[in-house]
Amino acid sequence: MSLNEALHRALLSAASALDDEPLDLRDKDRLEGPAEPMDTDDAAESMAQQERRSLELHAKIEASGVLLPAEDVVERARYIPLRLSYEERKSLRLVVSAINVSDYTSAVDVVFRNKARRQHVQLQQIVAFLTGLVASHDYKEGQALLGDRNFAGAEPLLKTLLEIARRYKITNPEKLRAEYGKLLYLMQDARSGSISPLLGVDVHAPVRTVYALLAHRGGLALLSDERIRTATQEILPDKAKSRTVIQAEIRRKEKALEGLCRDHASSRLSGEEIKLCLYSICDNNSFLNSSLLPIQQCIELLTTHFHPSRVQSRWSLSINEGETGARLSHSHEVQFSYVLQSLHLWAAVVEDMFRLWCLAEEDVLSLEQPYELRETGQGLQRVQQSPRVYRAMHEILAVTKERLQGWVGSSVIHLGDHNVPNALTFIDKYTQVARILAPFARTLANLENICEENDGIKKYVPSSINVCECLC
């Protein structure tokens, strides 16, 4: 058994030992109701199956020399949501507007005299929200709903509408920042054991992914075609490349795309649908390009301007606990490694962002892990165990450690405690990485630009000048 596999197995058993209660999967299918044929793969796949698949995948990846699930196109396609169509965008706007108007979390995540009162408000809010959605979509149906409160007929519509909003969020993690949380908590409550029987409908549908569509139509061979990398790469405006080179790349990409559509279209899978899948994969690559770039730039800044072991006394990276707000004590060498490892970890997480979002959703909406409303020091939060995200993070951490041959500092992943209440708060933090690093990297690049034109700078660089003569 390779080191990687051994690590992986050890982590899985450690992670499952940390779960508070054994997962009871027997009732999962019954509670979710009959799934549509297309979604059978996702809906019925139990965690045990996921585990098995993960182990198989690791063996496969080991053989091909690649380490993370995110690096395999077929595996990644399981979590790449389909691009929204024009019609679906209209539905998206509807749902987003409805959520904007709703005050769900402010009304419900507060202290109540007793549980029954909270349930009452929850039900009121959820019914109002769902009725509003149906009424805006179809006036007559909404009118009927207001009368009899029977959502059964509107269930497919509601499932579709909410699935579209969630799909949009996964592909654009930086959008819908306030709205998505409200929506997810609303759905979490709508599915809970106390509200769901009263509501009479299940508003959850699995997010439509590239893999799900292809599997349903018998087109999975598309993902193993070697042209897929060319057909889904993002052509970036690179200053180093001439216009003709870029034009040639675009033509090559289009050719690969057309070739794939031609060869894999069938009676069940149209060329348009293949294009949709390929564009969705390309969107994923585009997201990765924009989010990973700032991290890579920071890593470059670190490795170019500082050396892991040679220290220039003025520019040492050492920190001491208690000085200038530091909580850790590291020598220059240790701090260098610490920063480098943290940046690599963030890069690995961002690379796997779509999968982690899907898992976070599954954890939050899970019927097996109920949440508890607790005062965490940051207000009332929904504290909930999240085994899927926990496991995935441990995997990513293990692979990062293996690649970097070492780890400085703690490996503790807080999840389900007062620091990080649930999977949503956890994953939301990592969408912030680009927000922190991109402006930083951009500023430093701009700084160079504003100085480089002028060699008058040379007149002003005597080393005796003290740093920080501030202009206030």
Add this chain to the structure above:
Amino acid sequence: MLGYLCRYVGRAFGGLEEARNLILQDFFCHAFDGSGGDNFYDAGSCIDGRLTSAWNWCSQLSGKSYYGLFKLTGFLSFDGEFDK
């Protein structure tokens, strides 16, 4: 206009190299120093704490000596767009 910016960097910081090293050193030291937690026990080097201290650094940026440089290069905020 550009000439004046160069002169400012030179006078206030001792040159582009110095300014850059100052910013980088401060970032790599204090955006990764375990600070930013609610209390002594919650701060640190855990996986989550690394992000917390980075955010903590961002929130303190406006008090730094080189904040002027950030503003001059078009920086607005960590949440928003750049000026240009």
